[in-house]
Amino acid sequence: MGNKCGRKEADPDSAWKQQNKEFATNPVYKYVDFAGGGKLIEAYKTGGAAAVEKMAKTEILPFLYNDGNGAIISKLDYIKWQCRTQAKYTGSTVWETRTDDQLLNDFKDDYFNKVEDHEACWDLNKRGGVGETPFHILYLLDSPTHHAVGEILLDLYPKMSLDVYEGEEYFGESALHIAIVFGSLDAVKLLMKKGAKVDQRCTGRFFLPEDQKKGHTKTTNYEGL
Numbered sequence: 001m002g003n004k005c006g007r008k009e010a011d012p013d014s015a016w017k018q019q020n021k022e023f024a025t026n027p028v029y030k031y032v033d034f035a036g037g038g039k040l041i042e043a044y045k046t047g048g049a050a051a052v053e054k055m056a057k058t059e060i061l062p063f064l065y066n067d068g069n070g071a072i073i074s075k076l077d078y079i080k081w082q083c084r085t086q087a088k089y090t091g092s093t094v095w096e097t098r099t100d101d102q103l104l105n106d107f108k109d110d111y112f113n114k115v116e117d118h119e120a121c122w123d124l125n126k127r128g129g130v131g132e133t134p135f136h137i138l139y140l141l142d143s144p145t146h147h148a149v150g151e152i153l154l155d156l157y158p159k160m161s162l163d164v165y166e167g168e169e170y171f172g173e174s175a176l177h178i179a180i181v182f183g184s185l186d187a188v189k190l191l192m193k194k195g196a197k198v199d200q201r202c203t204g205r206f207f208l209p210e211d212q213k214k215g216h217t218k219t220t221n222y223e224g225l
Helices: 014-022 039-063 075-090 100-106 134-141 144-156 158-162 175-181 185-193
Strands: 071-073 118-120
Touching: 014 075, 039 134, 039 144, 075 100, 118 158, 134 144, 134 175, 144 158, 144 185, 158 175, 175 185
Parallel strands: none
Antiparallel strands: 071 118
């Protein structure tokens, strides 16, 4: 993002690489995986809603802010998370020697991805490789079972409707965006009922025209997905 912790160049495969590296080690992928399984899915298949609720109240709760009631992710929180994320792949810990004021002063917003204080439910430091949560993956896989599990989680923790992808590739994408893309009207209604932001913008590199992916230019041909 044009700062000491931001991207150095636009690698079109960077998001996939980040996720792939963490599949085996990041605990969030144990609950919902991209193969259609995961502990939450198995719980629903074997024990129904009650089993999912039990898991959500015990195993999922430690991943959430304030017992699922949400918290504000500040700009400084985001900068530190971005630095930690990059350090996983570069090994550089120089940022740890800098004060909070220095980190804030060094940071320059990306032209598209504007970092502001925002509310979230899932702890920023306990997410997937591109800043996603298992809740996002539930809607991404778009099966009746995944939607059922998502509804159970929303009933327990409505603030999950506010969570967005925090990594720069899909920055700003929420479960509401995903449900709209898949035409899942019931999911859209439920997410909006639970408080999803209808004006949330997804501005990550994935969503940009091809000639903007490496950085903002004054003109564009708007060709993209």
